[in-house]
Amino acid sequence: MSSIVSIKNLSKTYDSGFEALNSINLDINKGEILALLGPNGAGKTTLISTICGIISPTSGSVSVDGNDIIKDFRKTRKIIGLVPQELTLGAFDKVWSTVNFSRGLFNRKKDDAYLKKLLKDLSLFDKKDSELRTLSGGMKRRVLIAKALSHQPKILFLDEPTAGVDVELRKDMWKIVRKLKSSGVTIILTTHYIEEAQSIADRVGVINEGELLLVEKTKTLMERLGKKQLIVELKEKAYQLPETLNKYKLELNEDGSLITYTYNAKDGGTGISKLLGAISEAGLVVKDLQINESSLEDIFVNLVKKL
Amino acid sequence: MINHRAIKVIYQNEMTRFFHTLFQSIASPVISTALYFVVFGSAIGSSINSIEGVSYALFIVPGLTMLSVLTQSVSNASFGIFFPKFTGTIYEILSAPISFYEALIGYVGAAASKSMILATIILITASFFVDLNIAHPIWMVAFLVLTCISFSLFGFIIGLWAGNFEKLQVVPILIITPLVFLGGSFYSVSMLPPFWQTVTMFNPVLYLVSGFRWSFFEVSDVSVTTSLAMILIFLLICFTLIAWMFKTGYKLKE
Numbered sequence: 001m002s003s004i005v006s007i008k009n010l011s012k013t014y015d016s017g018f019e020a021l022n023s024i025n026l027d028i029n030k031g032e033i034l035a036l037l038g039p040n041g042a043g044k045t046t047l048i049s050t051i052c053g054i055i056s057p058t059s060g061s062v063s064v065d066g067n068d069i070i071k072d073f074r075k076t077r078k079i080i081g082l083v084p085q086e087l088t089l090g091a092f093d094k095v096w097s098t099v100n101f102s103r104g105l106f107n108r109k110k111d112d113a114y115l116k117k118l119l120k121d122l123s124l125f126d127k128k129d130s131e132l133r134t135l136s137g138g139m140k141r142r143v144l145i146a147k148a149l150s151h152q153p154k155i156l157f158l159d160e161p162t163a164g165v166d167v168e169l170r171k172d173m174w175k176i177v178r179k180l181k182s183s184g185v186t187i188i189l190t191t192h193y194i195e196e197a198q199s200i201a202d203r204v205g206v207i208n209e210g211e212l213l214l215v216e217k218t219k220t221l222m223e224r225l226g227k228k229q230l231i232v233e234l235k236e237k238a239y240q241l242p243e244t245l246n247k248y249k250l251e252l253n254e255d256g257s258l259i260t261y262t263y264n265a266k267d268g269g270t271g272i273s274k275l276l277g278a279i280s281e282a283g284l285v286v287k288d289l290q291i292n293e294s295s296l297e298d299i300f301v302n303l304v305k306k307l
Numbered sequence: 308m309i310n311h312r313a314i315k316v317i318y319q320n321e322m323t324r325f326f327h328t329l330f331q332s333i334a335s336p337v338i339s340t341a342l343y344f345v346v347f348g349s350a351i352g353s354s355i356n357s358i359e360g361v362s363y364a365l366f367i368v369p370g371l372t373m374l375s376v377l378t379q380s381v382s383n384a385s386f387g388i389f390f391p392k393f394t395g396t397i398y399e400i401l402s403a404p405i406s407f408y409e410a411l412i413g414y415v416g417a418a419a420s421k422s423m424i425l426a427t428i429i430l431i432t433a434s435f436f437v438d439l440n441i442a443h444p445i446w447m448v449a450f451l452v453l454t455c456i457s458f459s460l461f462g463f464i465i466g467l468w469a470g471n472f473e474k475l476q477v478v479p480i481l482i483i484t485p486l487v488f489l490g491g492s493f494y495s496v497s498m499l500p501p502f503w504q505t506v507t508m509f510n511p512v513l514y515l516v517s518g519f520r521w522s523f524f525e526v527s528d529v530s531v532t533t534s535l536a537m538i539l540i541f542l543l544i545c546f547t548l549i550a551w552m553f554k555t556g557y558k559l560k561e
């Protein structure tokens with residue numbers, strides 16, 4: 001697959017001296033949905049802002065559709081749309097005039113028919129003469145999306161599109177994203193939620209402390225990350241696991257009171273009920289059960305350890 | 308390849324805001340001009356002799372216009388760029404395919420246009436109080452345009468530089484207003500004692516007001532060419548400063 005955004009050794013140190021990005025290398029494929037996953041302060045917004053031209057890179061380079069984002073900024077920016085994380089909108093502008101403003105900034109000829117359809121798709125059309133300050137947060141988010149799409153970009157950046165958004169809008173948003181994808185638009189979005197990345201993205205990139213820890217197909221990553229642990233507490237300590245339980249690859253702790261079973265929640269059958277049956281058949285009595293799920297933090301710790 | 312549509316929408320967007328608040332935009336200069344005429348022109352002016360053959364009420368018209376033009380140019384242009392920076396909407400300008408200079412033309416052009424409109428309104432208001440005859444209309448317009456542009460540029464610099472609202476307001480209040488009042492707007496420099504005359508020569512506003520006044524009445528504190536040269540120098544300084552700010556990405560981009 002051909003890449004549309006190519007990031008090479010990109011680093012960013014803010015004026016304060018803080019290093020927010022540390023030598024990022026990433027190729028974004030044409031037409032894919034890429035989710036950037038990472039905790040607060042990981043550097044997601046910094047990465048996006050650099051590609052879009054809002055902040056200057058300290059070192060490294062980015063090319064968009066074969067053009068350098070600094071030397072050929074007109075060409076690269078023209079095909080990029082950005083929905084920022086914060087709800088930054090002029091208070092007194094009207095919806096219709098603000099989308100026209102955005103379109104003009106990107107040097108596109110007026111096109112009322114396109115903008116009308118865009119606002120309709122975003123359920124904003126009946127608000128087109130409202131002042132932005134009178135809109136609810138969710139509607140403001142829609143306006144930001146409309147502004148980002150006003151110039152028909154080929155690449156769309158969505159910085160935490162689902163923060164503070166209700167279920168309805170979230171569904172709408174994913175519908176729009178899928179539609180854009182089917183029309184050939186490349187979409188990069190950031191999120192804190194693994195589930196969100198899983199449901200929409202073709203690939204997932206994980207960022208932490210300014211480093212891109214991995215980029216992988218969503219499916220592959222989910223298999224790796226979907227691990228859970230079932231901890232079985234025994235009523236009476238076992239000194240050795242019965243052979244009948246061998247196929248479950250269990251671990252017994254040192255004093256023999258806890259059995260740990262690792263399984264993948266994303267697999268079809270988890271094998272838990274069979275395991276519990278086998279345990280009681282082997283004559284062991286279960287006192288309590290506990291399930292450990294790997295949190296985002298565990299996943300990061302795991303990733304850092306592995307790489 | 309200039310992104311002319313971007314310049315146009317920035318300009319229009321700024322002007323729309325001006326026309327939305329048209330009443331405030333116009334009411335305050337009109338009222339203050341009228342007040343100046345009542346107080347200085349009629350009440351006090353009647354007991355002041357005419358200056359170099361020009362009645363006092365008439366004499367203050369150019370200074371009065373400059374006072375509004377300078378303060379409004381600086382405050383319009385500085386707010387114009389400071390506000391998007393403050394609210395974060397500047398992201399859109401920064402991520403659009405436009406150069407710094409295109410944005411500059413849009414913002415400064417709009418601020419200068421507003422000042423031109425304002426100056427026109429003030430002159431019209433003044434014409435209700437005094438018999439206004441303009442000796443050199445073309446020079447008058449030229450001085451006005453140059454002043455509007457250079458002080459809008461200056462305002463743009465202030466807006467870029469200002470990190471907060473206080474700084475934004477301090478410049479018009481602490482710098483522009485005193486300079487205008489002490490720059491011979493309401494008196495002829497020749498009326499001052501020699502020492503203060505020399506001090507006044509360091510005030511750039513003196514040259515603006517003097518040249519502008521000459522275009523009305525053909526009386527001036529300094530020669531017209533000096534006035535023109537000074538405005539052009541000021542314009543050049545602002546341009547240089549802007550170019551330097553742009554090159555270093557000063558306070559616009561991290």
Ligand SMILES: Nc1ncnc2c1ncn2[C@@H]1O[C@H](COP(=O)(O)OP(=O)(O)OP(=O)(O)O)[C@@H](O)[C@H]1O
Nearest residue numbers: 014016018020039040041042043044045046047561
């Ligand atoms: N203008 C700035 N000056 C100095 N440091 C900054 C600046 N902007 C961001 N940072 C720092 O850079 C780091 C990365 O910030 P960034 O906004 O990119 O994170 P993020 O991954 O988008 O986080 P979040 O999920 O909270 O949006 C943070 O530690 C942040 O404090």
Ligand SMILES: [Mg+2]
Nearest residue numbers: 044045085159
């Ligand atoms: Mg962020």
